[in-house]
Amino acid sequence: xxxxxxxxxxxxxxSRIAANGLAKFLFILxxxxxxxxxxxxxxxxxxxxxxxxxxxxxxxxxxxMPERAGIWAALxxxxxxxxxxxxxxxxxxxxxxxxxxxxxxxxxFTKFVQVNISNLAGVPSIVFGLLGLTxxxxxxxxxxxxxxxxxTMSLLILPVIVVASQEAIRTVPxxxxxxxxxxxxxxxxxxxxxxxxxxLPGILxxxxxxxxxxVGETAPLLVLGALAYVxxxxxxxxxxxxxxxxxLYNWTSRPQEDFHMLAASGIIILLIILLIMNSIAVLIRNxxxxxx
Amino acid sequence: xxxDKSNQKSIRSMxxxxxxxxxxxxxxxxxxxxxxxxxAIISIFTTLGIVFTxxxxxxxxxxxxxxxxxxxxxxxxxxxxxxxxxYGILALVMGTLTVTAIAMVVAxxxxxxAAIYLSEYASAKTRKVIKPILxxxxxxxxxxxxxxxxTFVTPLLDKIIPGGISIFNALSPGIVVGIMIIPxxxxxxxxxxNAVPNSMREGAMALGATRFEVAIKVVLPAALxxxxxxxxxxxxxxxxxxxxxxxxxxxxxxxxxNVTESIQTMTAYIVQVSQGDTGFGTTIYYSIYAVGxxxxxxxxxxxxxxxxxxxxxxxxx
Numbered sequence: 001x002x003x004x005x006x007x008x009x010x011x012x013x014x015s016r017i018a019a020n021g022l023a024k025f026l027f028i029l030x031x032x033x034x035x036x037x038x039x040x041x042x043x044x045x046x047x048x049x050x051x052x053x054x055x056x057x058x059x060x061x062x063x064x065m066p067e068r069a070g071i072w073a074a075l076x077x078x079x080x081x082x083x084x085x086x087x088x089x090x091x092x093x094x095x096x097x098x099x100x101x102x103x104x105x106x107x108x109f110t111k112f113v114q115v116n117i118s119n120l121a122g123v124p125s126i127v128f129g130l131l132g133l134t135x136x137x138x139x140x141x142x143x144x145x146x147x148x149x150x151x152t153m154s155l156l157i158l159p160v161i162v163v164a165s166q167e168a169i170r171t172v173p174x175x176x177x178x179x180x181x182x183x184x185x186x187x188x189x190x191x192x193x194x195x196x197x198x199x200l201p202g203i204l205x206x207x208x209x210x211x212x213x214x215v216g217e218t219a220p221l222l223v224l225g226a227l228a229y230v231x232x233x234x235x236x237x238x239x240x241x242x243x244x245x246x247x248l249y250n251w252t253s254r255p256q257e258d259f260h261m262l263a264a265s266g267i268i269i270l271l272i273i274l275l276i277m278n279s280i281a282v283l284i285r286n287x288x289x290x291x292x
Numbered sequence: 293x294x295x296d297k298s299n300q301k302s303i304r305s306m307x308x309x310x311x312x313x314x315x316x317x318x319x320x321x322x323x324x325x326x327x328x329x330x331x332a333i334i335s336i337f338t339t340l341g342i343v344f345t346x347x348x349x350x351x352x353x354x355x356x357x358x359x360x361x362x363x364x365x366x367x368x369x370x371x372x373x374x375x376x377x378x379y380g381i382l383a384l385v386m387g388t389l390t391v392t393a394i395a396m397v398v399a400x401x402x403x404x405x406a407a408i409y410l411s412e413y414a415s416a417k418t419r420k421v422i423k424p425i426l427x428x429x430x431x432x433x434x435x436x437x438x439x440x441x442x443t444f445v446t447p448l449l450d451k452i453i454p455g456g457i458s459i460f461n462a463l464s465p466g467i468v469v470g471i472m473i474i475p476x477x478x479x480x481x482x483x484x485x486n487a488v489p490n491s492m493r494e495g496a497m498a499l500g501a502t503r504f505e506v507a508i509k510v511v512l513p514a515a516l517x518x519x520x521x522x523x524x525x526x527x528x529x530x531x532x533x534x535x536x537x538x539x540x541x542x543x544x545x546x547x548x549x550n551v552t553e554s555i556q557t558m559t560a561y562i563v564q565v566s567q568g569d570t571g572f573g574t575t576i577y578y579s580i581y582a583v584g585x586x587x588x589x590x591x592x593x594x595x596x597x598x599x600x601x602x603x604x605x606x607x608x609x
Contacts, residue, residue, distance in 0.1 A: 016502050016504075016505065017502060019502070019504055020502035020503055020504035020505070023504040023507075023508075024409075024413055024503070024504070027405045027406070027408050027409035028409055028413075029405075030401065030402045030403075030405030030406050030409065031405070031406040031409045031410070031422060033402055034402065034406060034425075034426060034429060034475070034478070035422070035425055037429070037471050038425065038428065038429050038432075040444070041432070041436070041440050041444075044440065044443070044444050045436070045439075045440075048443070091331070092331050092334055092335075093331075095327065095330075095331030095332070096328070096331045096332040096334070096335055099325065099328035099329055099332045100332060102328075103325045103328060104332075113335065113336060116335060116336055116339050117335050118599075119339070119592070119595055119596075120339055122528055122592075122595035123342065123532075123588065123591065123592075124531070124532025124533075124534070124559065124587060124588070124591055125532070125534065126532065126559050126562055126563070126584070126587070127342060127346075127532075127584055127587065127588050128342075129562075129566075130342075130345060130346065130562070130580065130581060130584045131338070131341050131342050131345050133566075134345040134349065135345065138572070155338050158334075158335060158338065159335070186317055186320075186321050187321060188317070188320050188321050188324045189317070191324075212431070213431075215433075216431075216433025216434070216435065216436075217433070218433070218435045218534070219434075219534035219535060219559070219563065222563050222566055222567065223562060223563070223566045223580075224566075225566060245433060245435040248435050248439070249435055249438070249535065249538075249539065252435070252438065252439050252442060252443075253539060263439055264439070264443075267435075267439060270433065271436070274431065274433070278431065
């Protein structure tokens, strides 16, 4: 038995090492491809949209003439929708999460609620549009109003908020709950004064991320019958409305090149709004997040 | 004497106060869980609402159009007089499946490769940079992807493909839907691979395996249930995707597929009808619920399948 034959080892290893190198290169290429796409996407939108971007673009109403068109009605429509969606989805979502984490017994009903929520998260958004069209627009007689749109959006993002809030509540350790009970606090006092404040940063982060998804959502509101061409600002909860993505869809689906430029400008505004919302979410997570 | 009396009184009132505040908080203790329970029940009502809405309106639709025609007819041509209208869901389903198939051809290899790179090759530092960028890609609204497909990918394909491509086609939205799904598959697959314990990797490496062999022969098989589940969830997302296919896919439902030609997906049809001036109560109005029901069933089956796969075939370490 001689020593290890380095020659034959090298011969056998060579192709395997080469395969490893090639695979690594391909894996990096695939990852790079995703990053490249994001780069191209942002470059294209900036180069097309920046020339039209101005203060007037933000404060003007939509117009048939591209040089006078703006996004004012759409921007305010989005804000109105969010003014309905944010409180409704927050209260329902956090309430559901507290129930599931703090009060629910481990039984078939609780499991059913949990499975139901994870399945709701997988329902296509356009199906929520059909739900809103039937229940809110027709049955409740709200019409294609801000209220109908906001409620539909609340149901759409509800699963996301519930899951995020549950995770946040779960990170609050048992010991501080028990300490609170030991001091004579009741269950509700413990939840209100100990658990909820400790979980709040996580809950807020999840809620803001869910809302930012709602800001970019187009399909359900289109199905609800939100208007594509609006030259007025919503005045109350029963006003008709348009939102930013629908305005962008309207411009994108026109054949003229000028409207595509306008759409690109609008996309810049939309992306800036989303960027701000996401930054706030990350800031809250980093700044107020307590590790127990 | 008088001092004692006042003392007695105040203690009695204190006890009274304590009692009333106790009963108050006792009421709260009972009422609050009920309020939260109602919140939780609303989520169930949402599901019931979806099923109820789709079912009742779909039944109305099937009282006008036979269910046999709906399933077997290959032509979808509703915008004509009622006698001539064709309601064959196959045309829309084929459009949806074509886009989904193209999307998966893009998303599965790229997403999986990115996941393997992030979990097996990349340093912690690289991962910390790349993962947030992928999250940004996942957070871009679909309307933006739709714009990108129509104004960039389609003209690009038109130049690359000999013979050109029509302005609305299946290929461009398919590719862009795939790009949209890459981050989802990458991050879910990476989570699954991260759950594989390091001792298994080290064992394989000690036997002389290269990183590539470790990734393909040890980690991937061990994480397979999670990886497959991520593919299935990706398919479900692609089926339900609306804006990209509405903007770049066109509105010509057809069962014989040519990826360079215009198609229509189920979701795009629903948008087309709600954008038009179709009156409430017409057959076309009810048809969007029948299409929505089909769409809902497709995605529900996919989601249940994903849950089944990740539960049934999960290997615990």
